[in-house]
Amino acid sequence: MLNGDTPLPLDDRGVTYGDGLFETVLVRDGQPYLWDYHMVRLLAGCQRLGIPAPARDELDPLPGRAGPGLHVFKLILTRGSGGRGYLPPASPESRLRWQYLPFAANEQRWREGVRVRHCALRLSIQPMLAGLKHLNRLENVLARREWSDPQTAEGLLCDHEGHLVEATCMNIFWRRRGVLETPRLERCGVAGTLRQALLEQLPMFEVDVGPGHLDEMEALWLGNSIQGIWPVTRLDNDEGKPLVEWKLTDVHREFQNVAQRLLGYPELPKVEKP
Incomplete structure (x- = not known):
């Protein structure tokens, strides 16, 4: 499973078919809000779509890296590459990407x-x-x-x-x-x-x-x-x-x-x- 804010390859199923999930989380000084609710929804999406879910011990540290101030932490999880056309691979290798964006509420x-x-x-x-x-x-x-x-x-x-x-x-x-x-x-x-x-x-x-x-x-x-x-x-x-x-x-x-x-x-x- 690849991590970070690196580009997704063109054959990634999230790019070609929208085959994936995302979460946008409010983070203040490294503290995420409603984090458990976001993780419950992400896991439910993984189960329903049949995408391997990242482990919580891999996900939980990520919001804390946003640094001081108010940020939006965006997390994208795709099924990865592979399969034949719409048919997904039998054993997908999901890809995880994330990004931190400064934010100010209106x-x-x-x-x-x-x-x-x-x-x-x-x-x-x-x-x-x-x-x-x-x-x-x-x-x-x-x-x-x-x-x-x-x-x-x-x-x-x-x-x-x-x-x-x-x-x-x-x-x-x-x-x-x-x-x-x-x-x-x-x-x-x-x-x-x-x-x-x-x-x-x-x-x-x-x-x-x-x-x-x-x-x-x-x-x-x-x-x-x-x-x-x-x-x-x-x-x-x-x-x-x-x-x-x-x-x-x-x-x-x-x-x-x-x-x-x-x-x-x-x-x-x-x-x-x-």
Whole structure:
């Protein structure tokens, strides 16, 4: 198994077929956040795809090499080379690569919230890949190409059956009739590590909901394990025309601050009344 930030050969199956997995981990002064959640997801992906998993004693020291300050540690694991066409080798030799990138969270989006939009693209339903952070992310790339307005922070994605699933690179959360909910991810979508930690920390339910129900939501958030939680203040349709607006309240802050603590970010003050 090769290691480091060296290039992958052109015959690597991760390059040719997206045959692999990746994790992006927030690291502060060498301390990774939600590390065990990332490792559980990586191992689950290895088991489902049949890729040999690196040993934990090989992986655990890696985030500590990021050095002082805030970084994103990106880890890529591929099946390696070999096989005939799509047929993988009977005994694959997986490849591990990683990279450390300096990072600064967008604190303005924490405080002021974000504008998002619906995407026209619909996610394919494939339960075998649901929840995994695999390397084939072309659907997300196509969805992200749908807008270029810098005022739009994210795009919401539905599957082909019309269920809300996720944003292009974040999970979705909302409060409806006083209850916290998040989309069920048994058919498609990425089961984020922050999402899993919040499900364990809070009374939150996984549900199937269509986009037409978003105007019922008392609060809407997007989040992942790098950026934390962004409250949504405006939702547009897939042409950029406004559909729903929300005012920031202390309900938004309460949910955000659970995530802030999980990621070592500073807690946010209560919303100032006008």
